[in-house]
Amino acid sequence: MPRHRLLAALFAVAPAFAGQAEEPPLALRGMGSFHIGGREAVVAGKPVREVLLVPGGVPARIDANGTYQVEAMYVQYHLPAAERGAVPLLLWHGGGLTGVTWETTPDGREGWQHYFLRRGWATYVSDAVERGRSGWAMSPEIFQGEAIFLTKGDPWERFRIGAGPGSWRTRTALPGTQFPVEAYDNFMRQVVPRWTTTDTAQLAAYRALLRRVGPAVVLAHSQGGMFAFRAAQAEPARVRALVLVEPAGFGEATPEALAALRGVPVLALYGDFIDRDGRWPAIRQRGLDFYARLRQAGAEVDVVALPERGIMGNSHMMMMDRNSQAVAQVVQDWLAVRGLWR
Numbered sequence: 001m002p003r004h005r006l007l008a009a010l011f012a013v014a015p016a017f018a019g020q021a022e023e024p025p026l027a028l029r030g031m032g033s034f035h036i037g038g039r040e041a042v043v044a045g046k047p048v049r050e051v052l053l054v055p056g057g058v059p060a061r062i063d064a065n066g067t068y069q070v071e072a073m074y075v076q077y078h079l080p081a082a083e084r085g086a087v088p089l090l091l092w093h094g095g096g097l098t099g100v101t102w103e104t105t106p107d108g109r110e111g112w113q114h115y116f117l118r119r120g121w122a123t124y125v126s127d128a129v130e131r132g133r134s135g136w137a138m139s140p141e142i143f144q145g146e147a148i149f150l151t152k153g154d155p156w157e158r159f160r161i162g163a164g165p166g167s168w169r170t171r172t173a174l175p176g177t178q179f180p181v182e183a184y185d186n187f188m189r190q191v192v193p194r195w196t197t198t199d200t201a202q203l204a205a206y207r208a209l210l211r212r213v214g215p216a217v218v219l220a221h222s223q224g225g226m227f228a229f230r231a232a233q234a235e236p237a238r239v240r241a242l243v244l245v246e247p248a249g250f251g252e253a254t255p256e257a258l259a260a261l262r263g264v265p266v267l268a269l270y271g272d273f274i275d276r277d278g279r280w281p282a283i284r285q286r287g288l289d290f291y292a293r294l295r296q297a298g299a300e301v302d303v304v305a306l307p308e309r310g311i312m313g314n315s316h317m318m319m320m321d322r323n324s325q326a327v328a329q330v331v332q333d334w335l336a337v338r339g340l341w342r
Contacts, residue, residue: 084120
């Protein structure tokens with residue numbers, strides 16, 4: 001059997017739910033991972049300790065003073081056997097999350113990583129600096145300040161899954177939500193601590209990734225939107241398009257920084273229930289104001305409100321919602337129209 005057919009047989013996966021449209025086969029020619037970026041940091045003035053590393057073992061002398069390798073980013077890539085994306089697709093997650101955002105949904109369906117791989121996109125899914133397999137650094141010596149930890153009710157109320165403040169206490173979901181609320185516990189199992197002081201390190205790692213694998217399309221969610229804009233402004237020749245899923249932050253607004261995106265088309269997606277939320281109307285308006293300035297600088301920007309396309313019930317985590325494939329298709333069609341999918 002030819003190698004590509006063997007791979008197709010090995011990696012073909014049946015739809016997870018009855019009634020789901022049959023997906024293209026998943027066949028890979030390669031996969032792997034690497035760490036990129038980072039720097040050396042020196043710590044001094046710490047006491048030397050005797051630490052029992054294994055119960056019943058012999059204590060080890062731990063001297064925390066010295067040089068550390070810190071602020072690298074973990075990246076996992078999958079290369080399709082039949083590549084149809086004109087450039088790789090880089091998937092950047094949001095705050096308090098990791099690359100798992102793109103891999104699977106909390107209720108066990110395939111994530112957007114699979115969706116785009118099945119359509120021939122090479123995908124690079126990263127865990128940002130200080131998240132997941134990118135690892136932590138000593139705090140406060142290297143990571144300044146304190147990590148932020150989310151309570152179980154925080155995303156329920158803040159990501160437009162529940163019906164506003166206090167809804168976690170009663171487990172009240174927004175009527176018509178597409179988020180798989182029965183699997184919310186699984187979602188919270190993937191939430192991780194984050195810092196608010198590592199933006200410079202995160203942006204440096206994302207830029208290093210673009211320099212290694214670009215040109216590329218960057219698909220970013222929430223906090224990742226700010227890094228996508230700013231990395232593209234710094235490395236415009238390495239970004240063919242930006243797809244922003246409810247970005248929570250934006251780029252630099254100087255005339256020079258806006259002009260840098262003149263040749264980088266932008267798609268911004270927004271879900272449902274925004275007008276009923278306490279924070280998201282203001283976040284979306286900040287985005288609309290930034291997009292207007294981009295257009296004035298000559299950039300192409302498309303803003304899609306999913307309910308206006310008849311795609312209803314989406315939370316902030318639309319890549320996990322039950323209708324996530326319909327949302328992904330909006331992205332796929334937009335990229336295809338721009339000649340980025342063959």
